[in-house]
Amino acid sequence: MLIIPATDILGGRCARLYQGRFDRATVYSDDPVAVARAWAEAGARWLHIVDLDAARTGQPVNLGIIRAICRAVSVPVQCGGGVRTLSRVEELLGLGVSRVVVGTAAFTDPHFLAEACRRFGDRIAVALDVRDGHVAISGWESTVALDPVEAVRRVEAAGVRRIILTDAGRDGTLGGANLDLVRQVLGAASVPVIVGGGVGGLEDIRALKALGVEGVILGRALYEGRLDLKEALAAVG
Secondary structure, three states: OEEEEEEEEEEEEEEEEEOEEEEEEEEOOOOOHHHHHHHHHOOOEEEEEEHHHHHHHHOOOOHHHHHHHHHHHOOEEEEEEEOHHHHHHHHHHHHHHOOEEHHHHHHHHHHHHHHHHHHHHHHEEEEEEEEOOEEEEOOEEEEOOOOOOHHHHHHOOOEEEEEEEEEEOOOOOOOOOOHHHHHHHHHOOOOOEEEOOOOOOOOHHHHHHOOOOOEEOHHHHHHOOOHHHHHHHHHOO
């Protein structure tokens, strides 16, 4: 199982949101490139980047930082936030991103998602963000009337080969992963699932590994010292 550190970018700085709320942001570094490099040097095999500004507005403002991260590390990077057109996918891939994560547009523009999957294959993943049992979009500031199981069916029908599942209500809380939600999605999915949101300790990582997820995204637990990356990597072998 992969352990994937997250470097979320807000206003050019490395930050994390509490439950996806922009008014509850905590800045951990003014240098996201240095943070990403440190995770790679500590042994991470993948990195996860979210352009929080773009996720909220659809307009990219952190492309230079994303390019710099891709150039600074030797491990593959998956990146999302405001990816709503094919040209944006191509732009991120051109910066050196290995996998582009599509969120809002996966559920508001099915034609775009199907075409992206057709053209880019497994270099596309869908962010299935869930709040109170419904799919969250637009930087988690709104939801659509779609439950997680139906969401899985729709994106797989479009050709998606990987799902990144996050419980928005637990993200940044360190309160533990929503294992019931993970089981629900794993039961519906025929593609690999990566999980984030609420992971606060090694017990969460071991529980998710036992369920069979492909990877776990870690954020606040790493930044605040609740988890040591090397220990987390050792825990999954």
